Amino acid sequence: MKDNLDRMPEECGVFGIFGAKDVASSLYYGLISLQHRGQESAGIVVSDGKNIKSHKGIGLVDEVFKDFKSNEYKGHLGIGHVRYSTSGGGSIENCQPLLFKCKLGQAALAHNGNLVNASTLRHQLEQQGSIFHSTNDSEVIAHLLSRASSDDLEGAITSALGQVRGAYSLLLMTEDKLIAIRDPLGIRPLVLGKRGNEYIVASESCALDIVGAKMVREIEPGEMLTISSEGLQWDNILYSKKRAFCSFEYIYFSRPDSDFMGKNVHAVRKNLGKVLAKYHPAEGDIVTGVPDSSLSAAAGLAEGLGIPYESALIRNRYVGRTFIKPSQEGRIAGVNLKLNVINSVIKGKRVIMVDDSIVRGTTSRKIVEMLKQGGAKEVHVRISAPPVTHPCHLGIDTSSQGELLAANNSLKEMTKAIKADSLAFLTPKQLLEGIGVDDGLCDACFTGNYPVKMGCCK
Amino acid sequence: MKDNLDRMPEECGVFGIFGAKDVASSLYYGLISLQHRGQESAGIVVSDGKNIKSHKGIGLVDEVFKDFKSNEYKGHLGIGHVRYSTSGGGSIENCQPLLFKCKLGQAALAHNGNLVNASTLRHQLEQQGSIFHSTNDSEVIAHLLSRASSDDLEGAITSALGQVRGAYSLLLMTEDKLIAIRDPLGIRPLVLGKRGNEYIVASESCALDIVGAKMVREIEPGEMLTISSEGLQWDNILYSKKRAFCSFEYIYFSRPDSDFMGKNVHAVRKNLGKVLAKYHPAEGDIVTGVPDSSLSAAAGLAEGLGIPYESALIRNRYVGRTFIKPSQEGRIAGVNLKLNVINSVIKGKRVIMVDDSIVRGTTSRKIVEMLKQGGAKEVHVRISAPPVTHPCHLGIDTSSQGELLAANNSLKEMTKAIKADSLAFLTPKQLLEGIGVDDGLCDACFTGNYPVKMGCCK
């Protein structure tokens, strides 16, 4: 379900497999485990070495696969994709993987990320006579591949990706090959796993777990991995000495049971809570977190402060996609469809509430109000990340800068806006401390230091 | 989603509303908040004072309401039902509410519970010429109502319910009245709420919260509440000095944000964890709980033992209803589709794992195995309830006695069966202590002391 809690929306998830006897069920379960990365559409492409076939649709993985005829999708390699729709994208044309035919033969593409020069490239390609059916960046990459002067796939990939700028974790598939590529800065994650003689590539390690595969290693920034019947081939096709892994993968996007760079997401989040305790303590009786993504940080903060952790906010698991316009009385709306407060837990208490981000601030204010109506004496808000002051152009559909609360308000104004008794954020430096690295993260949404050049010219 | 984690399955949820300008959206959100009580079918019945109309279907509330035309369901009173299907029940005929016409006029019934003499009554009714379309107990009650000698509804209800034995929280609706009745032992919950001039009756208080209503009080055992344009009328129509509220509503079924008898479910569960700590301590490095229902008890145990609570088990939120037969390799199956372990949290640790029940034991064994494979040095299992040794006949679809692990094995055998390093349960007395009452709970599944006479004769 699309989360209306004013968080940073997820972008996409990719999953590929080579060598299985029957790939469809693995693709299905892999996408299920990556569903949190995108709920607008889902799709798979399967090949038996000769024929490529796709199954795609709008909706959750489960809905898209409702009428799936698995016996028509036999094959030993395949890729899948879940998509978070940004502007205007709820149409079938935008569902991935993108299946296409060109001089290199038949191929399919699944893409997680965002190209910053996509519209420039699109315009150039159109001037050269290309036609577009979707608004996907994937279609831009497909055109660059098909127009590359090289006649072999690997050459075409190198040429095509040399022209794009931005974030991408890319799965490319032909009738008999699975190719995984990660952008030179490593902005979006991509991991390799193994199950017997089968290889699996996925956005997160939790997708390896669900299909019973073991993590081998991450695809490194700039690497291209080709998996075929001749085994694995690793190539470094793109180079950058800089690294810019999205810090929000740690803060909010990824599942807590996934690992990146050897660090478990839940453990990192808990540590962010401890760093909050160290630099931004608060006086309170209990600590509580906004479910689900802030629970780890809240536990860390509670541990750091030596104050009991309590579950004061309960999430309604089943609020769904059907939205019946609530009655005119207007009493049923918004946040309270998603969250409920256990009054007995907070009555008369000073509550320290942990959340992982404030975007527009409307949700934070409503949760603070709910807690106060439920009897909380004070509500102190602690955010396990720095203030979001700049929009992301690398794969996250943030609000425009004008809507970002932190871009336009002082800490004091923000505290008042969300009706909290106190408010604190991590600094970018404290974020690094919490994650446990010195460098190598993209923090553009906190600092405006974008790791790639924005604008139209390369 | 149907939980395959070998828990006690939920039974049903009911929701009724009187006095709203537009009841359909409240019914929808009320059922959404009760979805955890039943996922097989959902339905509503709405009346504008003259015409009664129903909308029902197989599936989650969201699926059933996908094509709902709200402007065709105008009205100021209505009832709704979510159903957990027991044997053979996945058919449309078994969806509730049951809408029927008899000499008393048109009426609709929604029922949570189970009658122990339903098959006897059914046989008697058939001999008298009744016909049945479903296998629901509700249809038995409808026949008893329609055959009662009394010509007024209240008299017919008293007569009908005088013949049934078992658990029921019942909503009955005519064109212009909403009637709520709870069985004389109060086995299943039923609460009354108020929102402005509107009244709401629901299985749990969390359903009042979602629609913005305030709790008034519980419908007491044996009470009948009639809500009409003339206001509320309370009648005591059934009497028993005994009380037998289902203890599993506290232990597992209900949402943590619901309250019964003035006690919050989350708080009770946390306290059960503390009682576990008091009587059944274990030496360990961390405490973890099986999500979602055991997290409160695990937090209580951690607090009681002074050992850190850690989230070692992560639930896959999206594993759904479409089940694509996993690949023949058999690696993808069962518990690991639902749960994943964070290895870094448990590596080399002595883990105290809290769960709320052991039914057949298969799930417990798999979770213990997952934890050990993930690197746990020891796994000590603590159950926040007594051993389940007897089947429930009052509304829960437990396994037959032959399948119940605790019915046929000693504690030592059970410990071995689930591959744990140690295992402990609460005793029935410790359960009462944890809930904070002296008496008044049904503990038949732990003791075999059924609160109503079983068998065919009244």
Added chain:
Amino acid sequence: MKDNLDRMPEECGVFGIFGAKDVASSLYYGLISLQHRGQESAGIVVSDGKNIKSHKGIGLVDEVFKDFKSNEYKGHLGIGHVRYSTSGGGSIENCQPLLFKCKLGQAALAHNGNLVNASTLRHQLEQQGSIFHSTNDSEVIAHLLSRASSDDLEGAITSALGQVRGAYSLLLMTEDKLIAIRDPLGIRPLVLGKRGNEYIVASESCALDIVGAKMVREIEPGEMLTISSEGLQWDNILYSKKRAFCSFEYIYFSRPDSDFMGKNVHAVRKNLGKVLAKYHPAEGDIVTGVPDSSLSAAAGLAEGLGIPYESALIRNRYVGRTFIKPSQEGRIAGVNLKLNVINSVIKGKRVIMVDDSIVRGTTSRKIVEMLKQGGAKEVHVRISAPPVTHPCHLGIDTSSQGELLAANNSLKEMTKAIKADSLAFLTPKQLLEGIGVDDGLCDACFTGNYPVKMGCCK
């Protein structure tokens, strides 16, 4: 598709089979061939001798069977039903066959016809404590069966049908028996066929043809035929010396390739056209018929008058159920979505147009207008039936008397109302001559002489 051409609407069709290895496909094709008798809902019930299972739904047979899982419906006997919905009947509860359980065991009913004392019986049954879920007459019959004092099925049937009055061709099924009964007047048709060792009972003989069965004979009025593993048993359970076969089965309802009482429907219709020529000639250049049901009569009239028959009206085969509100310009509407005129055929001609009935007259007027706009010099309308002056209470959903054009207007007024240059009908006597019988037909809609007593008392 529901015909909007202001004809007498069809009512229902029934189909049963005993002895087949796999009945589902025969039921499907049988219902397809009877689809013209009812398009609102369809359903089948199948038994393998032990378990009875039903599949029903709203829509055309094809839509209802879209997701049919034939391997879950194995069995050697079954019955099916297509339904034309009358008032308020588009709900799933009203779909037939009706499956129910009573003291006689499990049974299913499929019914074509209409009981004139249904509401009286319904009221009496309610007073005795019966409950109703639908507005179907079938449910009344089910209650009478279940309340019969007799403990064997045949006795119960005799007792139940002794209380009903009206039109019925009834298929009743238990786990191992198929029973076919026709009302004592034989108002609705019912035929028996044979295919190898299998027996088939259906509303029309065209349903025997499609499954490759041969006609054995009609079920005679008042007969009950029981088909079981012991063979056929014939009983005369209801007696009337009168016969009252619905004349509209010949005139309009039935398929032209069906036979009743040894007479082919197409041949009868053609003969009705010849009788029109004999008694109601017209001067014209061409004869044309309104497709599809009037084509046979038009051919007969053309032959009788020695004037060429021409296809001037073409039916749009695909106008369907989705109705997108036509544009406000109002140019797209009604009859011209169903019919188109070939102008070149009629330009400057005196056209004799044959139709099989005039109900409200609106369609006739529009067709006459279309022909005149297409260039016809004169339009002479000839109806292959008498004027409909009385509503049917025996299974056809005619308009109320107030809406019947012929009930309230002289021939001259009618001629003017439909803008024809001349208009003529058959007389009831000429209708008998055309069908080729002296007696034994129900002509109540032309004469008001209902073959059964109307009103509430038996």
Added chain:
Amino acid sequence: MKDNLDRMPEECGVFGIFGAKDVASSLYYGLISLQHRGQESAGIVVSDGKNIKSHKGIGLVDEVFKDFKSNEYKGHLGIGHVRYSTSGGGSIENCQPLLFKCKLGQAALAHNGNLVNASTLRHQLEQQGSIFHSTNDSEVIAHLLSRASSDDLEGAITSALGQVRGAYSLLLMTEDKLIAIRDPLGIRPLVLGKRGNEYIVASESCALDIVGAKMVREIEPGEMLTISSEGLQWDNILYSKKRAFCSFEYIYFSRPDSDFMGKNVHAVRKNLGKVLAKYHPAEGDIVTGVPDSSLSAAAGLAEGLGIPYESALIRNRYVGRTFIKPSQEGRIAGVNLKLNVINSVIKGKRVIMVDDSIVRGTTSRKIVEMLKQGGAKEVHVRISAPPVTHPCHLGIDTSSQGELLAANNSLKEMTKAIKADSLAFLTPKQLLEGIGVDDGLCDACFTGNYPVKMGCCK
């Protein structure tokens, strides 16, 4: 429904409208009236002058529009398409209209016909770096447009169509223009109509009738008509002195109420029957036609021979798309699901049966058998077209030459193969006589004289 009667399959239908206040309902009804030209998929594209939006799907028009939200498709111009799927084409990617974006802006294409050099062009385009998503010829045309050196649309069209060879009636749409083009030989039909200030372009004139428009004239071979807010502009962009209108549009494809070149299709068919009577008479007692397409010719033959026309074959209107595998007894299959014989009409008679074509001959043989089993003494088959000896490459999905009965057998052998007592065809010259023209028709399937050069080189 896909016709299994071994006829020449239909290809596609197009419909466009400019100037309406609300185009969606007109597009829907227009496509409904062209449904006989293609039943595999349907789609529309609508523009309000700024935004273009498409709605497409697999299935009949009615199915595709089941969930259509008409208020989201406001606009004053639009095009629609119904598609008959040839090889491998049942996928959503192949549904038309094709919506795409290129340097000329956004555009949509709907195409009826077949390019004989499509695979050559496709290969060339791929070599130049184009990518393909479908197997449609439309996509080839879109690429040629987008790669044309001209920067204005009209120039690009002239350049693109200068490269293609074959049959096409093409609708092209931008945000504010509707362009209709017909190939230089005029192989597929395309007509212009007017309704008030609105213009409509459609494959057949019956589509003008259903929306209440009047025929203006046909788009002539090689013409391009541009409709915009500035009115109509006619251009001759392609020239050929040859004309090659598909004769099968008269013989079988088109609706009888459509007109081409001033000749009504029904009238032409009836005349073909008369020509059959003149050159290929038979001795018989009755004439009958295979419904629906052969009824006009049969009537003409009957008139020509002075023998009565009789409806001996009845078509089952509802046999549909759901195909439940018939029972193993194999008695239910093939032709008899589509057609039924009225035995009483043919018993003991010498039957002259008219059909419009023999492709593989299997259907003809089965119908002859059905008639003989029904009691026909003799069956003389008369075909209202010449023998089909060559496959069509211009838009009709005929069998390959090896399967064509007439390509490999003498008349005597064919007569024997279909078990007829005699068999006759029209000659190509008699076909012209029947249609009433001297020249200008494509008769390649009868003669092998293809009007365009086949093979890979232009």
